[in-house]
Amino acid sequence: MLVLNYFMPSNQKNNKKAGVNDKSRKKNTVKSHDSMWNFRGRQDYLSNSRPGLDENLVRLISKEKKEPVWMLKKRLASLDIYNKIPLPTWGPDLTKLDLEHITYYAKAMDKSVETWDDVPSDIKNTFEKLGIPQAEQEVLAGVGAQYESTVIYHSLQERFREQGVIFEDMDVAVREYPDLIKKYFMKAVPPTLHKFAALHGAVWSGGTFLYIPKGVNIEQPLQAYFRMNAKGMGQFEHTLIIVEEAAQAHYIEGCSAPRYGIDSLHAGGVEIYVKPNARFRYSSVESWSKDAYNLNTKRALVEKGAHMEWVSGNFGSNVTMLYPCSVLLGEGASSDHLGVAFASGHQIQDTGAKAIHLAPNTTSNIIMKSISQKGGKSIYRGFVEIGAKATGAISSVKCDALILDEKSQSDTIPTINIKNSDSQVFHEATAGKLNGDDIFYLRSRGLSEEAASAMIINGFIEPITKELPLEYSVEMNRMVELEMENSVG
Amino acid sequence: MVNFMDNNIKIRLISSQNKSVSVSAGQSVLLLDKIGGRQNAPRSLVIRLAPGAKAQHVLLFQTEVKAKNESGRLWQRDFKLGAGSQLDSFRLFLGQGNYNFSLNSYLGTKATLNARSIAWTLNQQQLDINDNYIFTGPGSYGRFNAASLVAGSSQVNYFSDLIIKSKAQKSDSRVDLDFYPLSLEARGRFRPSLKIAANDVKAGHGASSLKLSPQDRFYLQSRGLSPKQIQVLILDALSQRFTAQITDASLAAEILDTLKKRSIE
Numbered sequence: 001m002l003v004l005n006y007f008m009p010s011n012q013k014n015n016k017k018a019g020v021n022d023k024s025r026k027k028n029t030v031k032s033h034d035s036m037w038n039f040r041g042r043q044d045y046l047s048n049s050r051p052g053l054d055e056n057l058v059r060l061i062s063k064e065k066k067e068p069v070w071m072l073k074k075r076l077a078s079l080d081i082y083n084k085i086p087l088p089t090w091g092p093d094l095t096k097l098d099l100e101h102i103t104y105y106a107k108a109m110d111k112s113v114e115t116w117d118d119v120p121s122d123i124k125n126t127f128e129k130l131g132i133p134q135a136e137q138e139v140l141a142g143v144g145a146q147y148e149s150t151v152i153y154h155s156l157q158e159r160f161r162e163q164g165v166i167f168e169d170m171d172v173a174v175r176e177y178p179d180l181i182k183k184y185f186m187k188a189v190p191p192t193l194h195k196f197a198a199l200h201g202a203v204w205s206g207g208t209f210l211y212i213p214k215g216v217n218i219e220q221p222l223q224a225y226f227r228m229n230a231k232g233m234g235q236f237e238h239t240l241i242i243v244e245e246a247a248q249a250h251y252i253e254g255c256s257a258p259r260y261g262i263d264s265l266h267a268g269g270v271e272i273y274v275k276p277n278a279r280f281r282y283s284s285v286e287s288w289s290k291d292a293y294n295l296n297t298k299r300a301l302v303e304k305g306a307h308m309e310w311v312s313g314n315f316g317s318n319v320t321m322l323y324p325c326s327v328l329l330g331e332g333a334s335s336d337h338l339g340v341a342f343a344s345g346h347q348i349q350d351t352g353a354k355a356i357h358l359a360p361n362t363t364s365n366i367i368m369k370s371i372s373q374k375g376g377k378s379i380y381r382g383f384v385e386i387g388a389k390a391t392g393a394i395s396s397v398k399c400d401a402l403i404l405d406e407k408s409q410s411d412t413i414p415t416i417n418i419k420n421s422d423s424q425v426f427h428e429a430t431a432g433k434l435n436g437d438d439i440f441y442l443r444s445r446g447l448s449e450e451a452a453s454a455m456i457i458n459g460f461i462e463p464i465t466k467e468l469p470l471e472y473s474v475e476m477n478r479m480v481e482l483e484m485e486n487s488v489g
Numbered sequence: 490m491v492n493f494m495d496n497n498i499k500i501r502l503i504s505s506q507n508k509s510v511s512v513s514a515g516q517s518v519l520l521l522d523k524i525g526g527r528q529n530a531p532r533s534l535v536i537r538l539a540p541g542a543k544a545q546h547v548l549l550f551q552t553e554v555k556a557k558n559e560s561g562r563l564w565q566r567d568f569k570l571g572a573g574s575q576l577d578s579f580r581l582f583l584g585q586g587n588y589n590f591s592l593n594s595y596l597g598t599k600a601t602l603n604a605r606s607i608a609w610t611l612n613q614q615q616l617d618i619n620d621n622y623i624f625t626g627p628g629s630y631g632r633f634n635a636a637s638l639v640a641g642s643s644q645v646n647y648f649s650d651l652i653i654k655s656k657a658q659k660s661d662s663r664v665d666l667d668f669y670p671l672s673l674e675a676r677g678r679f680r681p682s683l684k685i686a687a688n689d690v691k692a693g694h695g696a697s698s699l700k701l702s703p704q705d706r707f708y709l710q711s712r713g714l715s716p717k718q719i720q721v722l723i724l725d726a727l728s729q730r731f732t733a734q735i736t737d738a739s740l741a742a743e744i745l746d747t748l749k750k751r752s753i754e
Binding site for chain 2: 386401403404408409410411413415417419420421422423424425426429431432433
């Protein structure tokens with residue numbers, strides 16, 4: 001079975017192959033867990049970049065990408081909004097994020113390529129360590145890979161291309177599919193939404209454009225991987241997905257960055273348009289380094305009879321603020337939000353979900369699990385709105401939190417806004433610690449306390465991991481085990 | 490619920506002069522906190538229970554606020570429960586006009602608080618309630634239920650924070666916010682939050698917006714009940730549940746009567 005190496009360092013992988021025993025592997029793992037985010041790669045392309053943001057930089061980005069005038073105008077309008085909107089006054093403190101010292105644009109390659117052989121060896125090496133080319137061969141319908149601000153690799157299986165599927169670098173899509181892009185770009189995530197949506201609108205670069213024609217069903221997942229490699233970088237990829245009527249697909253995003261000890265910033269934007277009776281699943285496994293601010297915005301507009309699923313795992317970053325949103329526009333539209341967040345050490349995982357019901361007989365289902373340890377803080381922040389026209393709407397929210405030690409914290413902050421009497425909303429949340437009896441039982445079967453705790457936590461997040469492809473679910477479980485190392489005693 | 494073993498409960502009417510009320514151990518007292526009619530308790534009040542004290546508290550808010558400068562002003566109640574003390578608190582928000590209430594309950598070591606609220610709004614009324622429970626001591630216990638009955642084009646905004654401080658290990662808490670819309674134009678906004686800084690606790694919250702299923706409605710109508718009668722039946726059940734634990738029978742009857750009158754307004 002293929003195991004993706006999002007989180008697993010190469011020496012561990014080699015140990016497995018060489019049949020190194022558990023004890024010695026554990027020794028290595030403790031050391032290598034700490035080095036998960038330490039692989040850095042070359043950064044010479046940074047000589048053409050600079051920290052800070054102004055109009056000249058926005059014009060430069062647009063010029064380098066050979067964008068049409070309308071896109072430059074959109075960027076400049078977004079910059080104007082960004083300069084006027086203050087930082088959010090709610091949620092984690094963002095005042096320590098030094099926006100003046102972020103490098104907003106850095107180009108590691110001039111264009112994206114379609115074979116890994118054409119990728120410079122040092123960059124290819126990074127993605128090989130992450131297991132992306134191998135995964136492409138074995139389980140994926142298509143792959144995109146972004147390094148800093150630009151997409152360096154994009155491919156799609158020929159049989160899907162023949163059916164009219166477009167899976168393209170977003171920079172290229174702006175030039176090659178201008179009508180489609182102009183119609184949908186930043187309509188679901190407008191720059192007025194909040195400060196970081198405006199920032200994204202001004203400096204977005206790279207990302208994925210996915211178009212699935214009417215009735216096409218892609219059984220294998222498509223994947224994009226985002227790597228923020230240099231010190232103090234910002235990454236602002238834009239993902240635009242259009243799933244036409246009665247089409248189906250599954251898209252997976254992964255991301256990582258090395259640790260430098262100074263802030264980096266990820267403020268991506270994801271827009272998904274799910275047309276009547278279509279089904280779409282968006283999965284993401286976020287593992288930014290623990291000095292990154294992950295302030296991402298994700299929204300789906302779901303039309304009549306269509307279904308949208310969000311599956312997310314948040315393990316990395318210093319501060320995460322991420323609340324995938326489904327706007328249920330058409331009668332009978334539905335959404336599922338499944339998420340797990342793991343906050344360890346100084347991490348703040350402020351995650352959640354939004355479901356906005358605007359049409360009759362719409363349904364939303366939100367299941368969130370969080371784990372806090374070693375002083376970490378996990379927050380579920382959710383919003384469910386039942387609009388005046390959403391008669392017969394049903395929404396169910398379930399949040400469970402595990403707090404593993406006395407230093408850690410967990411908040412659950414759901415807001416429910418109901419504007420009609422013919423709807424049903426249920427919210428349920430619990431918080432607690434690991435059950436001592438369960439740990440005692442597993443220890444009596446020969447497991448260490450650490451292994452027993454990890455096993456119970458993996459059971460706790462199983463409703464989310466079971467929705468991922470097997471390889472990703474194995475990886476998420478492994479991530480929990482790595483986080484649990486040295487957590488006991 | 491508080492068990493008054495001596496059955497010798499005394500009603501203490503809170504007057505407008507009171508800034509704070511204290512209940513000492515060994516007393517069995519029902520604090521009547523009545524706002525409206527001829528009686529007006531103060532806008533801001535602190536209720537303290539000494540260690541080991543037991544009490545019931547009934548807040549009846551029935552004021553008609555017509556003057557514009559009164560509308561939307563803040564009313565506040567703080568409850569401070571000493572170690573091992575027990576309090577049952579019943580809050581009934583009726584009245585007319587717009588109100589803004591702030592309720593803060595602090596639970597010390599092994600303190601117990603059961604709180605039950607009904608907020609019933611009419612016409613274009615807007616009611617804002619911040620109802621927070623702060624667990625400061627270990628072994629404390631709380632159950633909190635708030636039902637919002639919203640008629641006409643009125644709106645209830647009910648925010649409730651359950652805050653478990655790091656010293657409140659082994660505390661057990663739960664808050665439930667229920668929304669009963671009584672008209673198509675009824676509006677509700679709810680936020681039942683958990684903020685937990687201790688790991689060995691039981692904490693939960695729930696929020697629900699309820700309507701009868703088509704099957705239930707069909708069954709009741711097939712037994713000859715009109716939609717209005719069905720609504721009255723549900724409201725009656727809620728009222729009975731609210732008053733069931735009030736130890737003074739005449740006060741419970743008075744509240745039931747008030748709720749019945751509200752249902753035909």
